[in-house]
Amino acid sequence: MKNRSLLLLLLSATIITSCSKKLTGPYALTNKVYKHQTDSLVTILKQAGPPILLDSLGKNIPGDWVGTVNFNLRKPNYVIIHYTAQDSLPQTLRTFTLVKPQVSAHYVIGKDGRVIHMLNDYLRAWHAGISKWGSISDMNSLSIGIELDNNGNEPFAPAQMKSLLLLLTQLKRSYNIPTANFIGHADIAPPRKPDPGKYFPWMLLAQKGFGYWPDTVLVPAPPEFDSTTALRLIGYDTSNLPAAITAFKRHFVQTDDTPELTPCDLDVLYNVYRKY
Template identity: 40%
Template sequence: MRVVQHPSPNCGPRRNWQTPSVIVIHYTAMNSADAAIDRLCDPRTEVSAHYVIARTGIVTQLVPEEVRAWHAGAGEWRGQADVNSRSIGIELDNAGGHPFPEAQMHMLETLLGNILSRWPVSPEDVIGHSDMAPGRKCDPGPRFDWTRLARQGLAARTGGDTGSQDPTPGQFRSKARRAGYTADVDDDALLAAVRLRFRPYATGPLTAADVSALQHAIPAR
C-alpha cells in the first residue's frame, strides 16, 4: 500500500508511555482532502490526525503512529479520557452528507488491517468520533458502512436476540458501558450515539433492539 508522507507539526509524545489501543475514525467535514490536510498541518489550528484518506483512495500520513496526534478532543472510551494518547486517528475526506466511495473504503480496510497487525487494537475498539464524544460529535455519520468493516473483522459486529421486553435506561446504560460508552452524557445523547453507530436510522424511544445491537460490541476480556 502506497502512503504519501506530509508531516504535521501538530503532534507530541504519547502521555504515560501509552501505545495505541484504539482507532478513531472521523470525517473531515471539508470540501477536499487537500483542504483538510492544510488545516491539519497548520500549527494555528492545533489539530491533526495520523492519516487522511481521500475520496480517490490516496492515503496521506501526517503523524507517525507511535506519536500522539491531536484528533479526538474531549471525550472518553472505556473509562479513559485522554483518547489521543492511546489512539490512532483516521480522517476520511467527506463533507458529512454523501456516501463514502469504494476506493476510499477499500483503502480504509487495507490501512485498518495493517494497523491492527502492528498494535494491540481489538475490532471492538475501532470506533467513530461519535462513540467517544456522544452529543458533541457525529462523525463519521449515518452513511458510514460499519457493517462492511465488521464483516471483515475490522470493527464490532451488531445484532442479537432482541428479547421480549423493552429495557430501562439504566439497563441500556449498563450494556453500553460494557461496550465502551463511558462518557458522562445524558440518556438521550447516549442512545443517539449508539444508534448512530449500530442503528443509524432508528427513531423513537429506547427499545430492546437498542440493547441487542450492543451484544457483539462487548469484547471478550
C-alpha cells in the same frame, strides 16, 4: 567595492537557489517544522534523572536514577475514525498543517483512495478532543486518528473504503489492536461529534474484524435488561444519556438516531453488549 557587491549578490543567489532546491512542494515548509518538532521530542526522551519529591515540610526526599535496559515505545491501542466535514482533501491538509486550528490526525484518506500519512503512529495526534470511552479520558494518548475526506452528507467512496480496510489491517497487525477498539469519534464524544455518521459502513468493517456489528438474528432483550448499564459497559459515557443513545444508534442502528430506544433498538443493544 563593486566586485565585492557582485560577489555577495552571487553568493546570496547561490544560497537562495540551493535552499529552493531543498524546499519544494506545497508542504515543504511544514514538513521542515515536523522534522524540527520530532527532533525536539528526542531531547525530551533522552532526559533522565531522579524524581524530585518533597515531603510535607518542603524538604527534598532523596532519590536516584538507574536506567533500565528493558523498554520500547508505547503503542496505540485504539483506532478512531472520523469524517473531515470539509469540502476537499487539500482543504483538510491545509487545516492540519496550520498551527491555529490545533487539530491533526495520523492519516487522511481521499475519496480516490489516496492515503496521506501525517504523523508517526507512535506520536500523539490531536483528533479526539474532549472525549470519554469507558474509563479512558485521554483518547489522543492511546489512539490512531483516521480522517476520511467526506462532508458528512454523502456516502463513502468505494476506493476510500478499500484503502481504509487495507490501512486498518496493517494497523491491527502492527499494534495488536483488539477488534472492539475500532470505533468512531461520535462514540467517544456523543454530545459534540456526529462523525463518521450514518453513511459509514460499520457492518462492512465488522465483517473484516474491525469493531462489532449486531447479528442478523437477534435474541430479544430480557425484561430486566438494563440498557444504561449496557451502554456504559460497551464504553459510552452515559452522563448525557440521550446523547449516548443517539451515538449508539448512529453506529449500530443507522436507520434513525433519535435519542430513544425502541424495542428493536433494545434487542440490538442487548446483542452488541454481549460481544463486549
